[in-house]
Amino acid sequence: MNDKPRIAIIGAGLGGVTAAILLQQAGNDIAVYEQAPGLARIGAGIGLGPNVLRVFNHIDCVDQLMNIGIVQESNLNRVWDTGEVLWDIRKQNWEEVFGLPSLTMHRGDLLSVLARSLRPGTIKFDKQLLDIGHRLGGTQLLFTDQHEVEADIVIGADGINSKVREILLGYDPPIYTGFVAFRSIYPANRLGDWRPISDGAKWWSDDRHPAQEDRHFIHYYLTKQRDEMYFVTGSPSPDWPGGVSSVPATKEEIKTCYEGFHPDVQRIIDAAPALSKWPLLERNPLPLWSRDNVVVLGDACHPMKPHMGQGAAMAIEDAAVLFRCIQSADGNFDSAFKMYRATRIERTTEIQRQSHENKWMKHPGDPTWVFGYDAMTVPLISETAQAAV
Numbered sequence: 237m238n239d240k241p242r243i244a245i246i247g248a249g250l251g252g253v254t255a256a257i258l259l260q261q262a263g264n265d266i267a268v269y270e271q272a273p274g275l276a277r278i279g280a281g282i283g284l285g286p287n288v289l290r291v292f293n294h295i296d297c298v299d300q301l302m303n304i305g306i307v308q309e310s311n312l313n314r315v316w317d318t319g320e321v322l323w324d325i326r327k328q329n330w331e332e333v334f335g336l337p338s339l340t341m342h343r344g345d346l347l348s349v350l351a352r353s354l355r356p357g358t359i360k361f362d363k364q365l366l367d368i369g370h371r372l373g374g375t376q377l378l379f380t381d382q383h384e385v386e387a388d389i390v391i392g393a394d395g396i397n398s399k400v401r402e403i404l405l406g407y408d409p410p411i412y413t414g415f416v417a418f419r420s421i422y423p424a425n426r427l428g429d430w431r432p433i434s435d436g437a438k439w440w441s442d443d444r445h446p447a448q449e450d451r452h453f454i455h456y457y458l459t460k461q462r463d464e465m466y467f468v469t470g471s472p473s474p475d476w477p478g479g480v481s482s483v484p485a486t487k488e489e490i491k492t493c494y495e496g497f498h499p500d501v502q503r504i505i506d507a508a509p510a511l512s513k514w515p516l517l518e519r520n521p522l523p524l525w526s527r528d529n530v531v532v533l534g535d536a537c538h539p540m541k542p543h544m545g546q547g548a549a550m551a552i553e554d555a556a557v558l559f560r561c562i563q564s565a566d567g568n569f570d571s572a573f574k575m576y577r578a579t580r581i582e583r584t585t586e587i588q589r590q591s592h593e594n595k596w597m598k599h600p601g602d603p604t605w606v607f608g609y610d611a612m613t614v615p616l617i618s619e620t621a622q623a624a625v
């Protein structure tokens with residue numbers, strides 16, 4: 237092996253790219269293999285709390301992100317039909333409390349800012365991992381185009397249907413939660429002269445809703461100029477046909493689901509030119525996060541309902557902690573990966589659990605345990621220390 241290990245990262249999502257930047261900036265030999273043909277500005281909005289920006293501070297890209305995304309002036313929790321404001325999450329000045337603000341932005345914009353921090357050519361597109369093999373002298377990655385490469389460490393950052401997870405643990409499809417997300421992004425001028433009363437809001441149903449099933453509607457701007465609107469929902473839907481990650485949805489479907497919701501919600505739905513529908517999937521905590529020189533992070537490891545807005549945040553925090561463990565490993569990657577799991581498992585499991593419940597921030601509470609976390613300085617826990625607890 238060279239001085240620096242050859243690290244192969246599977247998946248150029250937010251977790252994979254963050255890990256790649258941190259490891260590359262520390263002088264490691266990094267290649268990211270991504271099945272897509274390139275990075276595109278498609279997808280969704282994303283909320284980035286101080287816990288995420290704290291990691292991005294080390295990549296030195298927070299100013300760039302602040303120039304694109306919006307620091308919300310207000311983000312309201314509202315009652316689905318009356319519009320009553322339960323509380324304004326932004327009432328507390330997070331910048332003062334946590335040293336960093338919270339941003340909302342387009343996921344594609346975030347990924348392109350991050351990707352610019354990588355050396356050109358680091359991401360190899362059109363590379364879909366098929367298998368991992370071990371032969372004397374190294375680990376081979378085989379891609380669907382029959383291309384083979386060797387690596388000393390493999391990081392599976394390949395999302396909810398992770399091939400790397402499957403190679404470690406066997407095929408096991410994620411669990412459909414019985415909820416879908418309707419999503420749309422469109423220019424805010426489609427709303428005409430009207431604008432919502434806050435930069436963002438989550439509208440919560442309660443048991444006065446005719447269908448008496450938990451559902452919510454979230455909207456926020458994606459840009460500093462407030463010229464791009466995004467909405468995303470958590471909507472009950474008993475079945476999901478397997479095998480597809482999203483389908484186009486109709487206005488009729490979403491209108492039926494959000495019947496009786498406040499006129500502001502109806503206006504935001506009415507202005508959408510098109511929308512899509514995504515299954516909300518999750519997994520129970522995995523019994524194993526790594527074997528030998530292969531490890532998983534982010535959705536490959538602990539996918540969750542998106543109801544705390546912390547799925548990508550957990551992938552980014554994982555990347556930071558994994559980076560620190562690899563740097564401190566002195567070549568013993570098995571022990572580094574065990575340290576990474578021991579440091580992360582309690583937090584990611586609790587966030588999976590609370591995301592499933594969908595009660596986070598409905599009522600005033602202290603978010604310090606989520607937003608105060610610093611993945612770049614949190615003490616690393618050795619496996620033996622964890623076992624002793």
Ligand SMILES: Cc1cc2nc3c(=O)[nH]c(=O)nc-3n(C[C@H](O)[C@H](O)[C@H](O)COP(=O)(O)OP(=O)(O)OC[C@H]3O[C@@H](n4cnc5c(N)ncnc54)[C@H](O)[C@@H]3O)c2cc1C
Pocket residue numbers: 246247248249250251252269270271272280281282283284363364365366393394395396397398399417468514516533534535536542545546547548549550551
């Ligand atoms: C409706 C919805 C709203 C959400 N909102 C938020 C939010 O506001 N804030 C937040 O923090 N999180 C949010 N999340 C969660 C977040 O999207 C995920 O947790 C996050 O994207 C996980 O990042 P990742 O890097 O682990 O995986 P991904 O982003 O899924 O990236 C995986 C990458 O791996 C690639 N890949 C997959 N298989 C292979 C293969 N075999 N070979 C090569 N490449 C492969 C994929 O193409 C992809 O680029 C939301 C999720 C949903 C569904």
